[in-house]
Amino acid sequence: MSDWKIYTGSGGPSDRIKKLPKPPPWRDFAARRQGIEEGEDPRGRTFQVRLQETELVNAALYLRRPLIITGPPGCGKSSLAYAVAHELKLGGVLRWSINSRSNLQEGLYQYDALARLQDLKSGSGEDLGLYFKLGPLGTALLPGPRPRVLLIDEIDKADIDLPNDLLHVFEEGEFEIAELVRISSKVPEVAVLPVDGRSDEDRVTVTRGRVQCAEFPLVVLTSNAEREMPPAFRRRCLSLNIDPPSEEELQRIVLAHFEDLDLKKVDELIKDFVRRRDEGPALLATDQLLNAIFLLTRGRVPEGKERDEVLEIVLRELDHG
Numbered sequence: 001m002s003d004w005k006i007y008t009g010s011g012g013p014s015d016r017i018k019k020l021p022k023p024p025p026w027r028d029f030a031a032r033r034q035g036i037e038e039g040e041d042p043r044g045r046t047f048q049v050r051l052q053e054t055e056l057v058n059a060a061l062y063l064r065r066p067l068i069i070t071g072p073p074g075c076g077k078s079s080l081a082y083a084v085a086h087e088l089k090l091g092g093v094l095r096w097s098i099n100s101r102s103n104l105q106e107g108l109y110q111y112d113a114l115a116r117l118q119d120l121k122s123g124s125g126e127d128l129g130l131y132f133k134l135g136p137l138g139t140a141l142l143p144g145p146r147p148r149v150l151l152i153d154e155i156d157k158a159d160i161d162l163p164n165d166l167l168h169v170f171e172e173g174e175f176e177i178a179e180l181v182r183i184s185s186k187v188p189e190v191a192v193l194p195v196d197g198r199s200d201e202d203r204v205t206v207t208r209g210r211v212q213c214a215e216f217p218l219v220v221l222t223s224n225a226e227r228e229m230p231p232a233f234r235r236r237c238l239s240l241n242i243d244p245p246s247e248e249e250l251q252r253i254v255l256a257h258f259e260d261l262d263l264k265k266v267d268e269l270i271k272d273f274v275r276r277r278d279e280g281p282a283l284l285a286t287d288q289l290l291n292a293i294f295l296l297t298r299g300r301v302p303e304g305k306e307r308d309e310v311l312e313i314v315l316r317e318l319d320h321g
Contacts, residue, residue: 044086074285
């Protein structure tokens with residue numbers, strides 16, 4: 001029986017789960033939540049930025065334009081948004097993960113009309129704001145002294161209409177909540193909950209149904225280039241392509257995640273990873289290398305043939321299923 005295994009498949013109950021070591025830093029959800037509550041998302045601490053990336057981020061900040069980032073999976077497209085928010089103290093990143101059913105409405109706000117109707121029948125429901133919740137885009141456009149960072153992840157998975165629908169909002173920096181506009185003469189102010197709000201204390205006031213930004217957010221859109229964006233959309237965005245990290249850059253990334261690690265212990269693993277990624281058809285992501293290093297350097301680890309088998313599973317090419 002291998003000593004590194006927590007689950008052995010023996011079928012008999014055991015307390016081996018108590019031997020499970022601490023999680024990888026990038027999978028420590030308790031630490032992440034604590035950091036977010038303290039105003040600092042730890043996901044932005046370890047990103048290793050290049051000169052071109054800093055230049056494009058600064059251009060997007062100065063021009064108040066969205067930044068669309070392309071590159072292979074695992075190259076750091078999403079991480080850049082967290083790194084900017086971390087360094088510039090812009091609060092938690094507002095994340096909108098896109099799929100084929102995503103639409104502009106879900107990004108702006110949700111209104112639970114059915115719940116309000118049921119509450120009105122029971123004698124409550126007078127506080128209209130309780131039934132509204134802003135989406136990631138809607139929250140990013142709230143007026144504030146500093147811009148928020150909005151990550152729109154995998155925009156290339158969206159329905160063909162979504163990029164065009166976003167154009168008007170990006171150009172105007174505002175939107176209307178139709179249900180509140182209709183009653184604005186009677187109820188000019190309504191307190192609604194932002195997407196990252198948790199209690200009534202976090203509600204924000206919307207006046208006459210209109211949300212208008214004071215500072216345009218830093219909008220980071222990621223794309224795996226599954227399809228082309230419309231020309232009118234691309235014209236209004238700045239474009240950045242992130243290449244896979246070199247061997248030297250991978251070493252810096254590894255040290256950023258494992259500060260006390262002796263690189264000599266994983267030098268061959270890094271070299272082999274780069275060779276497989278660059279010389280063959282293999283599609284490999286940087287976080288696969290980090291996962292492999294964690295398994296081989298933290299606590300009880302597999303040995304011999306079992307070590308090779310585990311590495312093969314962790315470093316399996318992404319395009320092989």
